Amino acid sequence: MNDLIRGKAYVLGDHVDTDQIIPAQHLVYSLTDPEERKLYGKYALSSVPPEQAGLPEGHCPFIPEGAFTSEYTVIVGGGNFGCGSSREHAPFALREAGIEAVVAESYARIFYRNSVDGGFLAPFETPQKLNDKVRTGDEVELDTKAGTLTNVTTGESWALQPLGDVAAILEAGGVFEYARQQGLIPT
Amino acid sequence: MTITEAILAQHAGRDRVSPGETVWIDVDTLMTHDVCGPPTIEIFKREFGEDAQVWDKEGLAIIPDHYIFTSDQHAHRNIQILRAFAAEHDLPYYYDVGGDDYKGVCHMALAEEGFNRPGTTLFGTDSHSCTSGAFGLFSTGIGNTDAALILGTGKIWVKVPETMRFVFEGELPPYLMAKDLILAVIGDIGTDGATYRAMEFDGEAVYDLSVEERMTLCNMAIEAGGKNGIIQPDAKTMDYTRARTDRDFTPVYTAPDARFHSERVYDVSTLEPVVAKPHAPDNKAPVSEVAGTKLDRAYIGSCTGGKLEDFVAAARILKGQEVVVDTYVVPATTDVRKALWTEKVDGETLADIFSNAGAKIGLSSCAACLGGPPDTFGRTHGTEVVISTTNRNYPGRMGSKQSAVYLASALTTAASALSGVITDPRDVLVA
Numbered sequence: 001m002n003d004l005i006r007g008k009a010y011v012l013g014d015h016v017d018t019d020q021i022i023p024a025q026h027l028v029y030s031l032t033d034p035e036e037r038k039l040y041g042k043y044a045l046s047s048v049p050p051e052q053a054g055l056p057e058g059h060c061p062f063i064p065e066g067a068f069t070s071e072y073t074v075i076v077g078g079g080n081f082g083c084g085s086s087r088e089h090a091p092f093a094l095r096e097a098g099i100e101a102v103v104a105e106s107y108a109r110i111f112y113r114n115s116v117d118g119g120f121l122a123p124f125e126t127p128q129k130l131n132d133k134v135r136t137g138d139e140v141e142l143d144t145k146a147g148t149l150t151n152v153t154t155g156e157s158w159a160l161q162p163l164g165d166v167a168a169i170l171e172a173g174g175v176f177e178y179a180r181q182q183g184l185i186p187t
Numbered sequence: 188m189t190i191t192e193a194i195l196a197q198h199a200g201r202d203r204v205s206p207g208e209t210v211w212i213d214v215d216t217l218m219t220h221d222v223c224g225p226p227t228i229e230i231f232k233r234e235f236g237e238d239a240q241v242w243d244k245e246g247l248a249i250i251p252d253h254y255i256f257t258s259d260q261h262a263h264r265n266i267q268i269l270r271a272f273a274a275e276h277d278l279p280y281y282y283d284v285g286g287d288d289y290k291g292v293c294h295m296a297l298a299e300e301g302f303n304r305p306g307t308t309l310f311g312t313d314s315h316s317c318t319s320g321a322f323g324l325f326s327t328g329i330g331n332t333d334a335a336l337i338l339g340t341g342k343i344w345v346k347v348p349e350t351m352r353f354v355f356e357g358e359l360p361p362y363l364m365a366k367d368l369i370l371a372v373i374g375d376i377g378t379d380g381a382t383y384r385a386m387e388f389d390g391e392a393v394y395d396l397s398v399e400e401r402m403t404l405c406n407m408a409i410e411a412g413g414k415n416g417i418i419q420p421d422a423k424t425m426d427y428t429r430a431r432t433d434r435d436f437t438p439v440y441t442a443p444d445a446r447f448h449s450e451r452v453y454d455v456s457t458l459e460p461v462v463a464k465p466h467a468p469d470n471k472a473p474v475s476e477v478a479g480t481k482l483d484r485a486y487i488g489s490c491t492g493g494k495l496e497d498f499v500a501a502a503r504i505l506k507g508q509e510v511v512v513d514t515y516v517v518p519a520t521t522d523v524r525k526a527l528w529t530e531k532v533d534g535e536t537l538a539d540i541f542s543n544a545g546a547k548i549g550l551s552s553c554a555a556c557l558g559g560p561p562d563t564f565g566r567t568h569g570t571e572v573v574i575s576t577t578n579r580n581y582p583g584r585m586g587s588k589q590s591a592v593y594l595a596s597a598l599t600t601a602a603s604a605l606s607g608v609i610t611d612p613r614d615v616l617v618a
């Protein structure tokens with residue numbers, strides 16, 4: 001996890017479930033094969049209903065036709081982000097697409113854990129609704145140490161919920177690296 | 188402390204823990220199945236080495252159940268990976284497909300095989316792993332990375348959840364089942380109403396339920412976003428568990444001074460049969476409000492609604508009658524399936540009752556609960572309107588994105604199968 005994450009924001013609504021993030025039919029690809037894993041990026045967020053894709057206008061594809069990665073770096077979502085199944089492929093797919101952090105009002109807990117323990121992305125919680133304050137395509141800067149999100153395009157800035165105990169796991173790069181650092185598993 | 192806090196404290200080697208704290212705990216049982224087992228094994232080998240040993244063979248249950256009776260090659264590849272891993276590590280609790288060991292749906296199998304020991308901790312690579320909490324243990328779903336870490340170390344970190352308490356008072360009327368109670372709760376608090384929290388079920392109506400029915404309450408905790416569902420153990424829990432395992436366990440209880448995030452009290456004698464309308468488990472409606480909705484299919488199965496008690500309930504309604512829509516009966520496990528040929532209602536076996544009613548009896552597995560490959564028993568392919576005893580009705584969950592699923596109890600599902608429209612079980616149950 002970088003101290004500063006800067007890039008374009010992609011904005012989504014409430015209850016984005018794991019099937020919208022990566023539809024079940026795509027779970028067959030290998031997560032390790034360098035060619036096959038790219039397909040997770042290609043199909044990331046491919047089942048978000050078009051009117052919800054890239055708010056406030058919608059109809060803004062996350063991945064351009066034919067591409068494997070996205071031009072966006074941070075997702076700003078609503079409540080209950082990542083609800084549904086326990087598939088770890090969901091945060092993995094977002095990471096493959098180029099997402100480094102999600103800012104949402106709340107998360108489904110298995111998605112939250114998987115994001116942290118796989119070291120895929122930083123799931124920040126915001127105490128106030130932000131998906132109506134940031135527009136898809138706005139340039140944002142996330143200070144992961146200070147826990148602030150700045151909308152560079154508009155100049156507004158907000159305090160996010162501190163990451164707390166999971167910060168150390170994200171800093172280590174995932175739960176295995178963390179466990180090694182802590183001496184829980186031999187190096 | 189609540190029972191959830193007390194179990195976590197004990198497994199963290201601490202006297203007390205408080206909600207919000209993160210602790211590393213010892214894991215007693217890890218469960219995985221055919222969908223998430225193979226990637227878990229892959230991560231385990233990558234991180235701990237090709238020759239690494241699992242932390243505790245006795246604590247590992249590998250229960251293939253999701254994509255079993257299909258010609259799909261990817262599905263078969265997954266089973267082969269599990270089989271090879273079980274052989275390589277000489278695992279005592281691998282329930283292989285195609286033989287006498289095969290069980291079926293993992294959450295029911297864990298109960299039948301004695302893994303649900305009160306006071307212990309259980310993690311599974313399946314979001315409905317919260318089911319086991321019905322036996323007074325801490326159980327929840329995790330991803331593959333966490334599962335691989337447990338496989339190598341027997342440890343995992345947990346953030347201690349706050350507990351929401353749901354108290355069911357009064358006597359359950361014969362037309363209601365545990366499914367009606369949990370659909371009522373989810374309808375009231377929403378699909379994220381319990382996110383990060385424990386859901387503790389309590390009250391005389393809960394302890395009047397069989398342990399099987401209690402599992403249905405805890406099974407659907409995840410549909411409200413809950414981390415775990417839990418019920419304090421009682422004599423029924425102890426009898427069920429002791430009959431199935433010789434291993435030691437120490438039951439744990441909620442202390443009188445335990446603090447709860449919130450409490451909701453229901454008088455079950457005043458509740459009505461309910462359904463969750465398409466396409467979310469919190470889209471609650473009393474059956475009386477949607478009665479008459481035309482159906483194409485009825486489905487009785489899954490970890491939520493494929494227990495023997497569900498089939499007994501359905502048989503009470505279907506006996507001597509004929510269904511008018513395609514009706515699928517999918518016993519969760521092979522034990523439940525066998526019991527269809529021995530258990531009787533008014534002198535007739537359940538299997539005979541279902542066959543004579545024109546229902547199709549399937550083999551034990553998850554089957555169409557989660558859609559699955561195109562050749563899956565009971566899967567939807569078009570615009571079918573289904574009434575089902577399963578636990579999720581998001582678009583496409585049973586196969587086709589165009590189909591619509593109403594979640595209901597086995598009583599309501601069976602009553603509806605007879606008329607072809609959503610029907611209140613009170614209209615057909617003879618007293």
Ligand code: SF4
Pocket residue numbers: 252253292293294313315489490491552553556557578
């Ligand atoms: S029966 Fe359905 S809900 Fe239960 S484990 Fe299988 S797929 Fe999941």
